[in-house]
Amino acid sequence: MSVLKDRLTKSEFVITSEIGPPKGINIEPHLKEAEELKDRVSAINVTDNQSSVMRFGSLATCHLLAKRGIEPVFQVVTRDRNRIALQSDLLSAWGLGVENVLCLTGDHPSLGDHPESKPVYDLDSVQLLQAADSLNQGKDLVGNELDGKPDFFLGAVVTPAADPLEPQIIKMEKKVKAGARFFQTQAVYDAGQFARFMKEVAYLKVPVLAGIVLLKSAGMAKFMNENVAGVNVPQDLIDEMKSVSKEDRPKKSIEIAGRLIKELKPLCQGVHIMPLGWDKYVPQVLDAAGL
Numbered sequence: 001m002s003v004l005k006d007r008l009t010k011s012e013f014v015i016t017s018e019i020g021p022p023k024g025i026n027i028e029p030h031l032k033e034a035e036e037l038k039d040r041v042s043a044i045n046v047t048d049n050q051s052s053v054m055r056f057g058s059l060a061t062c063h064l065l066a067k068r069g070i071e072p073v074f075q076v077v078t079r080d081r082n083r084i085a086l087q088s089d090l091l092s093a094w095g096l097g098v099e100n101v102l103c104l105t106g107d108h109p110s111l112g113d114h115p116e117s118k119p120v121y122d123l124d125s126v127q128l129l130q131a132a133d134s135l136n137q138g139k140d141l142v143g144n145e146l147d148g149k150p151d152f153f154l155g156a157v158v159t160p161a162a163d164p165l166e167p168q169i170i171k172m173e174k175k176v177k178a179g180a181r182f183f184q185t186q187a188v189y190d191a192g193q194f195a196r197f198m199k200e201v202a203y204l205k206v207p208v209l210a211g212i213v214l215l216k217s218a219g220m221a222k223f224m225n226e227n228v229a230g231v232n233v234p235q236d237l238i239d240e241m242k243s244v245s246k247e248d249r250p251k252k253s254i255e256i257a258g259r260l261i262k263e264l265k266p267l268c269q270g271v272h273i274m275p276l277g278w279d280k281y282v283p284q285v286l287d288a289a290g291l
Helices: 003-009 028-037 058-067 083-095 125-136 166-178 191-200 218-227 235-242 246-267 279-288
Strands: 014-019 043-046 072-077 100-104 153-158 182-187 208-213 270-274
Touching: 003 014, 014 028, 014 072, 014 279, 028 058, 028 279, 043 058, 058 072, 058 083, 072 083, 083 125, 100 125, 125 153, 125 166, 153 166, 182 270, 191 246, 208 246, 218 235, 235 246, 246 270, 246 279
Parallel strands: 014 043, 014 270, 043 072, 072 100, 100 153, 153 182, 182 208, 208 270
Antiparallel strands: none
Protein backbone atom coordinates (compact mmCIF):
# COMPACT_ATOMS: atom_id res chain seq x y z
CA MET A 1 0.00 0.00 0.00
CA SER A 2 1.10 3.56 -0.71
CA VAL A 3 2.71 5.12 2.37
CA LEU A 4 1.09 8.42 1.42
CA LYS A 5 -2.34 6.79 1.28
CA ASP A 6 -1.77 4.93 4.55
CA ARG A 7 -0.71 8.04 6.47
CA LEU A 8 -3.52 10.21 5.12
CA THR A 9 -6.03 7.45 5.86
CA LYS A 10 -4.77 7.41 9.44
CA SER A 11 -5.12 11.23 9.60
CA GLU A 12 -1.40 11.70 10.19
CA PHE A 13 0.11 15.07 9.26
CA VAL A 14 1.84 14.39 5.96
CA ILE A 15 4.81 16.10 4.30
CA THR A 16 5.54 15.80 0.60
CA SER A 17 8.13 17.57 -1.51
CA GLU A 18 9.05 17.50 -5.19
CA ILE A 19 11.88 17.39 -7.65
CA GLY A 20 12.06 18.62 -11.22
CA PRO A 21 13.99 16.31 -13.57
CA PRO A 22 16.89 17.90 -15.48
CA LYS A 23 16.94 19.17 -19.04
CA GLY A 24 19.29 16.39 -20.05
CA ILE A 25 20.26 12.98 -18.69
CA ASN A 26 22.16 14.05 -15.56
CA ILE A 27 19.50 12.71 -13.19
CA GLU A 28 21.82 11.50 -10.41
CA PRO A 29 22.09 14.82 -8.51
CA HIS A 30 18.31 15.05 -8.38
CA LEU A 31 18.01 11.50 -7.05
CA LYS A 32 20.59 12.28 -4.37
CA GLU A 33 18.60 15.34 -3.30
CA ALA A 34 15.53 13.13 -3.02
CA GLU A 35 17.48 10.59 -0.95
CA GLU A 36 18.37 13.30 1.55
CA LEU A 37 14.63 13.80 2.15
CA LYS A 38 13.76 10.11 2.23
CA ASP A 39 13.32 9.93 6.00
CA ARG A 40 11.65 13.34 6.33
CA VAL A 41 8.78 13.11 3.82
CA SER A 42 6.08 10.60 2.92
CA ALA A 43 6.49 10.98 -0.84
CA ILE A 44 8.20 13.08 -3.49
CA ASN A 45 6.40 14.48 -6.53
CA VAL A 46 8.12 14.38 -9.89
CA THR A 47 7.06 17.18 -12.21
CA ASP A 48 6.02 16.43 -15.79
CA ASN A 49 7.83 18.81 -18.17
CA GLN A 50 7.20 21.60 -15.69
CA SER A 51 6.36 25.02 -17.14
CA SER A 52 6.18 23.38 -20.58
CA VAL A 53 9.96 22.96 -20.64
CA MET A 54 11.19 19.68 -22.17
CA ARG A 55 12.98 17.60 -19.54
CA PHE A 56 13.95 14.08 -18.51
CA GLY A 57 10.74 12.08 -18.09
CA SER A 58 8.63 12.06 -14.96
CA LEU A 59 7.77 8.36 -15.31
CA ALA A 60 11.40 7.28 -15.63
CA THR A 61 12.36 9.46 -12.66
CA CYS A 62 9.54 7.98 -10.56
CA HIS A 63 10.79 4.48 -11.36
CA LEU A 64 14.34 5.39 -10.34
CA LEU A 65 13.05 6.83 -7.05
CA ALA A 66 10.96 3.73 -6.36
CA LYS A 67 14.04 1.52 -6.96
CA ARG A 68 15.81 3.51 -4.22
CA GLY A 69 12.96 3.01 -1.78
CA ILE A 70 11.63 6.56 -2.17
CA GLU A 71 7.89 6.80 -2.72
CA PRO A 72 7.12 8.89 -5.81
CA VAL A 73 4.06 10.86 -6.85
CA PHE A 74 3.80 10.66 -10.64
CA GLN A 75 2.63 14.03 -11.93
CA VAL A 76 0.78 13.60 -15.21
CA VAL A 77 -0.30 16.51 -17.41
CA THR A 78 -2.75 16.23 -20.30
CA ARG A 79 -0.92 18.83 -22.41
CA ASP A 80 1.44 16.47 -24.23
CA ARG A 81 -0.40 13.15 -24.77
CA ASN A 82 -3.75 11.92 -26.00
CA ARG A 83 -6.00 9.61 -24.01
CA ILE A 84 -4.42 6.46 -25.43
CA ALA A 85 -0.89 7.49 -24.42
CA LEU A 86 -2.03 8.78 -21.04
CA GLN A 87 -3.70 5.49 -20.13
CA SER A 88 -0.73 3.51 -21.44
CA ASP A 89 1.68 5.58 -19.34
CA LEU A 90 -0.48 5.06 -16.27
CA LEU A 91 -0.48 1.28 -16.72
CA SER A 92 3.29 1.41 -17.28
CA ALA A 93 3.68 3.45 -14.10
CA TRP A 94 1.97 0.77 -12.04
CA GLY A 95 4.21 -1.86 -13.60
CA LEU A 96 7.24 0.22 -12.62
CA GLY A 97 6.25 0.46 -8.96
CA VAL A 98 4.44 3.80 -8.95
CA GLU A 99 1.28 3.97 -6.82
CA ASN A 100 0.55 7.70 -6.44
CA VAL A 101 -0.63 9.85 -9.35
CA LEU A 102 -1.31 13.59 -9.43
CA CYS A 103 -3.53 14.58 -12.36
CA LEU A 104 -3.06 18.02 -13.92
CA THR A 105 -3.83 19.87 -17.14
CA GLY A 106 -0.38 21.50 -17.51
CA ASP A 107 0.84 24.90 -18.68
CA HIS A 108 0.30 25.86 -22.31
CA PRO A 109 3.32 25.14 -24.58
CA SER A 110 3.52 28.82 -25.52
CA LEU A 111 4.93 29.45 -22.03
CA GLY A 112 7.80 26.98 -22.39
CA ASP A 113 10.95 26.42 -24.41
CA HIS A 114 9.15 24.92 -27.42
CA PRO A 115 6.44 27.56 -27.97
CA GLU A 116 5.80 26.31 -31.51
CA SER A 117 4.74 22.85 -30.27
CA LYS A 118 1.11 21.80 -30.58
CA PRO A 119 -0.83 21.31 -27.33
CA VAL A 120 -2.88 18.11 -27.08
CA TYR A 121 -5.33 18.58 -24.19
CA ASP A 122 -7.35 15.59 -25.42
CA LEU A 123 -8.53 15.29 -21.81
CA ASP A 124 -8.71 17.82 -19.01
CA SER A 125 -7.64 17.12 -15.43
CA VAL A 126 -11.10 15.89 -14.37
CA GLN A 127 -11.29 13.51 -17.35
CA LEU A 128 -7.76 12.25 -16.61
CA LEU A 129 -8.89 11.42 -13.08
CA GLN A 130 -11.88 9.59 -14.53
CA ALA A 131 -9.59 7.63 -16.84
CA ALA A 132 -7.22 6.68 -14.00
CA ASP A 133 -10.13 5.75 -11.74
CA SER A 134 -11.57 3.60 -14.53
CA LEU A 135 -8.24 1.78 -14.79
CA ASN A 136 -8.48 1.15 -11.04
CA GLN A 137 -11.87 -0.47 -11.69
CA GLY A 138 -10.38 -2.76 -14.34
CA LYS A 139 -11.58 -0.98 -17.48
CA ASP A 140 -10.15 1.54 -19.92
CA LEU A 141 -11.80 4.87 -20.64
CA VAL A 142 -14.20 3.37 -23.19
CA GLY A 143 -15.12 0.35 -21.08
CA ASN A 144 -12.80 -2.34 -22.39
CA GLU A 145 -11.76 -4.92 -19.78
CA LEU A 146 -8.17 -4.87 -18.57
CA ASP A 147 -6.01 -7.94 -18.05
CA GLY A 148 -5.04 -7.00 -14.49
CA LYS A 149 -5.76 -3.64 -12.90
CA PRO A 150 -3.78 -1.06 -10.89
CA ASP A 151 -4.78 0.51 -7.58
CA PHE A 152 -3.59 4.10 -7.86
CA PHE A 153 -3.94 6.63 -5.06
CA LEU A 154 -5.17 9.56 -7.10
CA GLY A 155 -4.60 13.23 -6.35
CA ALA A 156 -5.39 16.61 -7.86
CA VAL A 157 -4.59 20.28 -7.37
CA VAL A 158 -6.56 23.30 -6.21
CA THR A 159 -5.89 27.02 -5.81
CA PRO A 160 -7.11 28.24 -2.39
CA ALA A 161 -6.38 31.93 -3.06
CA ALA A 162 -8.25 32.09 -6.37
CA ASP A 163 -10.54 35.07 -6.85
CA PRO A 164 -13.32 34.24 -7.33
CA LEU A 165 -13.02 31.04 -5.30
CA GLU A 166 -16.34 29.41 -6.25
CA PRO A 167 -15.13 27.98 -9.62
CA GLN A 168 -12.23 26.29 -7.80
CA ILE A 169 -14.59 24.69 -5.29
CA ILE A 170 -16.93 23.51 -8.06
CA LYS A 171 -14.02 21.94 -9.94
CA MET A 172 -12.65 20.46 -6.72
CA GLU A 173 -16.01 18.76 -6.17
CA LYS A 174 -15.90 17.38 -9.72
CA LYS A 175 -12.39 16.05 -9.10
CA VAL A 176 -13.48 14.26 -5.93
CA LYS A 177 -16.37 12.65 -7.82
CA ALA A 178 -13.92 11.66 -10.57
CA GLY A 179 -11.64 9.84 -8.14
CA ALA A 180 -9.34 12.36 -6.39
CA ARG A 181 -8.51 11.16 -2.88
CA PHE A 182 -6.13 13.97 -1.89
CA PHE A 183 -5.28 17.51 -2.99
CA GLN A 184 -2.08 19.49 -3.14
CA THR A 185 -2.56 23.23 -3.41
CA GLN A 186 -1.02 26.17 -5.23
CA ALA A 187 1.36 28.22 -3.07
CA VAL A 188 -0.18 29.47 0.18
CA TYR A 189 1.18 32.57 1.94
CA ASP A 190 -1.84 33.79 3.91
CA ALA A 191 -2.99 31.46 6.72
CA GLY A 192 -6.19 33.44 7.31
CA GLN A 193 -7.22 33.19 3.67
CA PHE A 194 -6.37 29.48 3.66
CA ALA A 195 -8.47 28.91 6.80
CA ARG A 196 -11.48 30.41 5.03
CA PHE A 197 -10.89 28.13 2.05
CA MET A 198 -10.64 25.04 4.25
CA LYS A 199 -13.92 25.95 5.95
CA GLU A 200 -15.61 26.24 2.54
CA VAL A 201 -14.44 22.79 1.37
CA ALA A 202 -14.79 20.88 4.65
CA TYR A 203 -17.91 19.13 3.34
CA LEU A 204 -15.81 17.28 0.73
CA LYS A 205 -14.00 15.39 3.51
CA VAL A 206 -10.81 14.94 1.48
CA PRO A 207 -7.23 15.51 2.69
CA VAL A 208 -5.63 18.80 1.61
CA LEU A 209 -1.87 19.43 1.60
CA ALA A 210 -1.06 23.14 1.63
CA GLY A 211 1.51 24.21 -0.97
CA ILE A 212 4.68 25.88 0.30
CA VAL A 213 6.85 27.63 -2.29
CA LEU A 214 10.15 29.00 -0.98
CA LEU A 215 10.49 32.72 -1.65
CA LYS A 216 13.86 33.49 -3.21
CA SER A 217 13.53 37.28 -3.32
CA ALA A 218 11.09 40.17 -3.10
CA GLY A 219 11.22 40.33 -6.89
CA MET A 220 10.06 36.73 -7.15
CA ALA A 221 7.16 37.48 -4.80
CA LYS A 222 6.08 40.48 -6.87
CA PHE A 223 6.38 38.48 -10.09
CA MET A 224 4.13 35.73 -8.74
CA ASN A 225 1.57 38.27 -7.56
CA GLU A 226 1.45 39.82 -11.02
CA ASN A 227 1.77 36.72 -13.20
CA VAL A 228 0.70 33.56 -11.38
CA ALA A 229 -3.03 33.14 -11.05
CA GLY A 230 -4.19 32.42 -7.53
CA VAL A 231 -0.95 33.36 -5.77
CA ASN A 232 -1.10 36.18 -3.24
CA VAL A 233 2.10 37.03 -1.36
CA PRO A 234 1.21 39.60 1.35
CA GLN A 235 3.18 42.84 1.39
CA ASP A 236 4.63 42.14 4.83
CA LEU A 237 6.37 39.01 3.49
CA ILE A 238 7.68 40.98 0.51
CA ASP A 239 9.02 43.59 2.93
CA GLU A 240 10.70 40.85 4.98
CA MET A 241 12.52 39.57 1.90
CA LYS A 242 13.52 43.14 1.00
CA SER A 243 14.99 43.70 4.45
CA VAL A 244 17.82 41.17 4.07
CA SER A 245 20.93 41.02 1.90
CA LYS A 246 21.19 38.65 -1.03
CA GLU A 247 23.40 36.34 1.04
CA ASP A 248 20.77 36.13 3.80
CA ARG A 249 17.79 35.46 1.53
CA PRO A 250 17.89 31.66 1.95
CA LYS A 251 17.89 32.01 5.73
CA LYS A 252 14.96 34.44 5.65
CA SER A 253 13.08 32.22 3.17
CA ILE A 254 13.54 29.21 5.46
CA GLU A 255 12.30 31.25 8.41
CA ILE A 256 9.18 32.41 6.54
CA ALA A 257 8.38 28.91 5.25
CA GLY A 258 8.81 27.37 8.69
CA ARG A 259 6.54 29.99 10.24
CA LEU A 260 3.89 29.47 7.57
CA ILE A 261 3.88 25.72 8.08
CA LYS A 262 3.35 26.19 11.83
CA GLU A 263 0.37 28.46 11.09
CA LEU A 264 -1.10 26.09 8.50
CA LYS A 265 -0.59 22.82 10.37
CA PRO A 266 -3.82 23.03 12.45
CA LEU A 267 -5.84 23.81 9.32
CA CYS A 268 -4.99 20.92 6.98
CA GLN A 269 -3.74 17.35 6.66
CA GLY A 270 -0.25 18.15 5.47
CA VAL A 271 2.05 20.37 3.44
CA HIS A 272 3.57 20.02 0.00
CA ILE A 273 6.91 21.81 -0.30
CA MET A 274 7.90 23.13 -3.73
CA PRO A 275 11.54 24.26 -3.44
CA LEU A 276 11.94 25.31 -7.11
CA GLY A 277 15.64 24.47 -7.18
CA TRP A 278 16.29 25.11 -3.49
CA ASP A 279 15.94 21.42 -2.63
CA LYS A 280 18.94 21.54 -0.31
CA TYR A 281 17.05 23.86 2.04
CA VAL A 282 14.01 21.62 2.52
CA PRO A 283 15.44 19.82 5.61
CA GLN A 284 16.10 23.23 7.21
CA VAL A 285 12.53 24.30 6.44
CA LEU A 286 11.23 21.18 8.18
CA ASP A 287 13.50 21.89 11.15
CA ALA A 288 12.23 25.48 11.32
CA ALA A 289 8.66 24.16 11.25
CA GLY A 290 9.35 21.67 14.03
CA LEU A 291 8.62 18.70 11.78
